[in-house]
Amino acid sequence: MSNWERKALNFINQTGRWDKDKHISSFLAFSISLVKSLTSADIALQLEFEDEDTAKVKCASPVHLNGIVLNPDPIKKLLYAQGFKIIYWSKIPPPKENALSGILQALSSAVIIPVNTTPNNSLMILGWSAPQTFMPEFQECIETISLRLKEILLQSEQQLYFQRIAARFSAILHTIPHAMVFINNDGFSGWINQEGATLLGLSGPGEQLPAILSDAMTQLRNSATNSEDIYREAVQLFSSPENSITNWRWQMENKTLKVSCFPVNTQQISGRLWIFE
Structure with a gap:
């Protein structure tokens, strides 16, 4: 088993012990912190599309990034252009071509992971100061983490839905x-x-x-x-x-x-x- 396979399994095991009665925003904060640790990223955060005019940074590490607001339109265009797949930037584009330049300053590489949440969609963003190559083993690890996130989020949303119906x-x-x-x-x-x-x-x-x-x-x-x-x-x-x-x-x-x-x-x-x- 490769090092990245072990890291993916570690993420699955730790999220498997998650108490799903907790609020979903707490799960994302926990997951972002865990992924940052597993990947040795320098920054990790959630970018939530709050409305048509606002994309806000949450659950950020380092915390001083929390509350930064970006224009969601160019970010959504980027996601559409990539088919809402995970984006791997071994070299971050220059600011004029980078809709996320407001939160990726002084970084060399980044990974953008679309995350479906309710009621608003989000991105999980990881960034590194040193250049990264993102080998296939790393990408498989990130894909596994993304699938696990979707699974837990879907389960939590279903549980909340049925709790509301039952109540x-x-x-x-x-x-x-x-x-x-x-x-x-x-x-x-x-x-x-x-x-x-x-x-x-x-x-x-x-x-x-x-x-x-x-x-x-x-x-x-x-x-x-x-x-x-x-x-x-x-x-x-x-x-x-x-x-x-x-x-x-x-x-x-x-x-x-x-x-x-x-x-x-x-x-x-x-x-x-x-x-x-």
Whole structure:
């Protein structure tokens, strides 16, 4: 294994231990610092396209480069001309031909790595004072690092997206005026909304073990004045996993619950949804 292969593997290993619950900007700062160390670059930074008129330096080492603002138009033209591939400048072009001259002063060589982030796209830029040759082994290392960055960023974006979706639907389900209970057939997972937790006398809404939910619903059923009728209906309901029931009356001492139970079967989950009105 070559030295550059080891460095690429080092980057993969260290980013593999990254806690994806942290903000994505922190991951980029961590990655930029790591790449700078692995490649012995003299500068390393993120250049973020904040809007149509602003490209700003962030996560820079040395830190005095942070906050520098560049015109994004010529930089985007450079990226388009290169097909958004990694750019290797063994010799940095003169200022008149170099859209990045404002941050690459007194440097001999540079590497520009396009990075897709949300909501704004960025570049990771590495620079060296001494001339670099960028041999194929080095370029393979940088390509591997770039692929790993894309992988982690995509995973983080997907996780944030699903967290937002989960929070949105959780908020909706907790405000529904009916008690809702879902019990997964895997025997390990279940969920209840706020009205359901109140009805069943549980500590709070959210994830609950199916055994806890089943025991609480059994206690509720046993407290009904028509518990024997409920039991007979339940035998019919559970005789087939595809069976469902609506307008099922559970007569309590001071109220009547209208109960529905539906099978839920998708590629991801299989169980039953209970609704108490």
